[in-house]
Amino acid sequence: MGRRCTAWWRARGWHGRCPSRHARVAVVAVVLGAAAVVPGEAAFAAGTSPGSYAFEAPGPYAFDENARSVDGATDTTGADRLDVGTTYRSALPQDGKLYYRLELDATSNVYVSVTAVPRAGTTVTPTDNLRVTLQDTDSRSCSYETVGFGSRSPHPIAAWGARETPVPGSSCQGAGTYYVIVERADRDDSSSDAWDLELAPVSEPRLRQTGATEAPEDWNSASPTPLLDEAEHREGGDGFTRAATVGQGVWRDDLRPGQTVFYKVPVDWGQQLYATAELGGSSGGDGGLVAVALDMSLYNPVRARVDDVSVSYNGSQKTGTLDPLPPVEYANRYDNSDQVNGMRFAGSYYLVLHLAEQVGERFGDGPFELTLRTRVSGAAEAGPGYAGSAQPPNLFELTAQDREATNVGGSEASGSSDDTMAVVAVSGIGAGTVLLAVLGVWTLVARRRVGAW
Template sequence: MAVRVGAAAVVLGTTAAMVPGQASAATDQASGTPSPYAFADGALRVQGARSTGDAAPLKPGEVYKSSLPGHGKVNYRLDLDATSNAYVSVTAVPSPDSTVSVIDGVKVTVQDAEGNTCSDDNTNFGAARSPHPVAAWGMREISPNRPLCRKPGAYYVSVERVDPQGEGSSPDAWDLELVAMTEPRTARTGATGAPEVWNSATPQPLQGDARHREGGAGFTGATPLGQGVWRDDIRPGQTLFYAVPVDWGQQLSVTADLGSSETGATGYTADALDLTLYNPARGDVADVGVGYTGGQRSGSLPPLPPVGHANRYSATSQVSAMRFAGSYYLVAHLSEGVADTFGDGPFKMTLRVTVSGEPRGGPEYAGESVPEGVFEVSEQDREAAVEGVAASGDTAMRALAVGGIGTGSALLVGLGVWSLLARRRTAA
């Protein structure tokens, strides 16, 4: 049984004291423990089951918060029809005090009621061995190329650690954020093979003066970015989230620069800056690790194809993941090991984002996705990418965060107003 969690926002006039998607982060910071991830405000608390027979259902369109023990699997259930594609993404959030091995991470497997494996995916922490939020996804596809997993009924999502007993991995539990989505079938039968020709040349990084754009602390609170050169400050151990709208037929390329250290120290940190691209279903697309010696360094995501429905038929995971339009997430993490040699920072990070090609018409879907509009780019999304304010969020609430007012300060002010009003009502 799912229980709704999340803190209520205190509203001062037209300005709210809690930014959407950052309730959990504010709570952790108030208790004195910095949170590495901002869970979606209003997420549903759900308990993962050891047996699939006890698995709680995940409803498409909802966001859930759960936990993953140090050993063993936890299971959840999806109740699906016989026509829609379904995707589920699991973001694992180790504590900043955790220790992790190079290959440790999170693994997600989807099976049908008969035990057939529909998909499996895993993501690890890499050579830096720096604990940070990582996501893996699973899917049930209705495809002529996939004879299994077509029946309606119960499907099971199992989540486990990749290497729970690896050298250097601590056995503590991790927090989880889960989100499920559905994609309707197309009204007409289209191509059943991936495009064979696309521009796979490494693009030149975008040039120009950088504009400051502060990253979010989670998928829900990801800061919109459009084409341009963007700069942000990042500290060791910190993970920043950005959302780039990419429409059908458009091609995305990203280069990340890490500025030189101000301390003048020398040394080397492997994969100091990790930049990962996730698609609108929060599925892992590609990543790049940038080693750091104290001087400026740069790295680019590998060439990616234009967004196209037929990409899903490719045997290459990077091509297959570029299967729908929508917000693609850039997630940047600076290894906590950077602080050991080069100090606590902050360090200057520049993202050079290029979205090339004119938007094209997408597939004719025979229905709506859940949540609605997740696999498309609206005019509001494009405007948000220019302004840096989420299209689905309240402008006044976002302005509070952008204006630099801390959530804790805003809550104190809000509680003061609430107390004053209560005293006035009592006097009356």
């Protein structure tokens, strides 16, 4: 059933696993319904000016279906407010520089991640960049980051801004108004297409007690022994909010040129994350070389990029591995390198993999086999002791759902599990088209093997 089953249910709002072909399936009800437009399926398309929206067919990225649309202002005057814990939709014109407003307290750390999504058919170059800056009311920068595509293959990219407190010597302290500035930097003027945006402002509460103010210097930086378990099929999601959850193990997916997939790996305080991606060989093609064929980027729970690796491709299988990263520690934020200070939170870390369009030009439409190996090592430790709740809640911790999905401390750690899944699909009213829908309850009993490290 695989990909078709998953795609059918996702189109109707279900994001769980599909039943295996060996599961006992009981269809208990059939009802007459109508085809629905699922929230989040229709993507916003911006007009020629900020705030002018129309609807278009779904693009290559699944935006948060609960995101609010927001207009970016051309200056600070009239900039719309962003509330932490809420996700937003917007769009950035080719020559645009947009402003959004934050009203912050004096003690919380606030992070704003901006995901830029070129529309279908858009041309990009390695010099096309997204820049995100966070400033105070005196135009003094709290932070800025510039992120590029690294190739001529359009795909979602994300950059972030931060207001951290207390930071000695920083002007960005205290309660008040701050601005998020989103722009295209070092762009190719031949491209006039707008980029759709997803903005995700979040907050991290202060600590109850001040801890270490220097990053740990000693940690295990050796590469682990490669995982040799049999691969389990796991289809990647098509956006941050639809990322497929994986724990430690070997996972297989099929990618087509131009496709981007998202996985999330829950990582607790004190644990280390390792990831390797392998692109399978191809029997077709002209034997040429694609310099940047597969890109794997790691983002932390606030969607800030931690590290990435790219591999070239000539039709033979190729592997890319992230450099060893430190255990998750609150004090990692005091290090200067992205690879260390990005590992400052417990929570879901995102692996985003993109297969370049140029692979299809040289080696055909595929699909191409992706093998993803993920390891989470080390015992979980107690958190730093926050004096409040993050927004959104549970952002910097592993929930019971995370642990169940990754088999952390669950019965599957011993090799088996009895899962019961109830699925209810209800259709709504479409654009004058009435279809036959099925309301079913599936009782699934399956035994799945989980490989050990």
